Amino acid sequence: MxxxxxxxxxxxxxxxxxxxxxxxxxxxxxxxxxxxxxxxxxxxxxxxxxxxxxxxxxxxxxxxxxxxxxxxxxxxxxxxxxxxxxxxxxxxxxxxxxxxxxxxxxxxxxxxxxxxxxxxxxxxxxxxxxxxxxxxxxxxxxxxxxxxxxxxxxGPETPTVQRESRAEVYVEQVIDFIEMNFSQKITIEDIAHLIGLNRSYLCSLFKQQMNISIQDYLIRYRMDMAAKMLGNTDLSIGDIARSVGYTDPLLFSKMFKKVKGASPKHYRSATALT
CATH class of the missing domain: 2.60.120.280 (Regulatory protein AraC)
Structure with missing residues (x-):
């Protein structure tokens, strides 16, 4: 055959x-x-x-x-x-x-x-x-x-990750988790539990490698994704808020303005003019 x-x-x-x-x-x-x-x-x-x-x-x-x-x-x-x-x-x-x-x-x-x-x-x-x-x-x-x-x-066991690159592996896992789950209600404890590390130790590793805390990275990633969604005028501000993990549109608008320097409404208007 x-x-x-x-x-x-x-x-x-x-x-x-x-x-x-x-x-x-x-x-x-x-x-x-x-x-x-x-x-x-x-x-x-x-x-x-x-x-x-x-x-x-x-x-x-x-x-x-x-x-x-x-x-x-x-x-x-x-x-x-x-x-x-x-x-x-x-x-x-x-x-x-x-x-x-x-x-x-x-x-x-x-x-x-x-x-x-x-x-x-x-x-x-x-x-x-x-x-x-x-x-x-x-x-x-x-x-x-x-x-x-x-x-x-x-097959054979893969070689153990070298000690000096272990931190990079953990950081990559954090970033992957955030990119796949940013629309959900996730916490730092959730991420630490998935990776199998103590919360404080993981936060310290991430900050050392990325010069930003996990929480701030999550917020910025959510706001970056929200900014992209604002280009779609079929989506309301509430739709976008829920799509990036915020059930409260007012809290979302506050965080968006803090990160992007403008409210979602004004950011959308400014983007439409460019």
């Missing part, structure tokens, strides 16, 4: 280019050759060899190999116990980062997954997706994400 897929215009971050399964005959081989996309093979039974960069790997059930774009590789089924495998070809801007999370790189192309038969099941579901019409591409992309998630979950 082999199926090639057209280039995806919708899922540019990650998309399938082909997938299939095969019971290989004795000695079946491919290469030496290169591919223009990522190609991931997973062995269901049997054994064989995979060669890349002058290194030969003897592989069997529960293992697999990654072929990276533009790298010469060769693989061959065993003469006595030829392998059966499945494969997915894919590309996209997220392909390399996800593979790296799974510990798969050009210098480390061998995968190990023997927890269950989920990879086989996902390949079967890919084949069954032919029954879908309007949503097939989205379904296939979802199955590819699920398959890669198995490899990421079972």
């Amino acid at each position: 082999l199926e090639y897929l057209p280039r995806s215009k919708q899922h540019t971050e990650l998309h399938l280019t082909q997938f299939g399964m095969e019971d290989c005959i004795s000695g079946h081989y491919f290469g030496p050759a290169v591919r223009t996309h990522y190609l991931l093979h997973y062995i269901f039974k049997g054994e064989g060899i995979f060669e890349v960069g002058g290194v030969r790997h003897h592989l069997r059930k529960g293992q697999g190999f990654l072929i990276c774009p533009h790298i010469v590789t060769y693989y061959q089924a065993d003469e006595v116990n030829p392998w059966s495998y499945g494969w997915v070809g894919f590309n996209g801007t997220l392909a390399e980062p996800l593979l790296m999370q799974a510990g798969l790189t050009p210098s480390s192309p061998i995968l190990h997954y023997d927890r269950d038969d989920m990879i086989y099941q996902y390949l079967q579901l890919m084949a069954q997706s032919r029954q879908s019409h309007k949503a097939r591409e989205t379904r296939l992309t979802g199955l590819l994400y699920l398959m890669l998630s198995l490899l990421v979950e079972s």
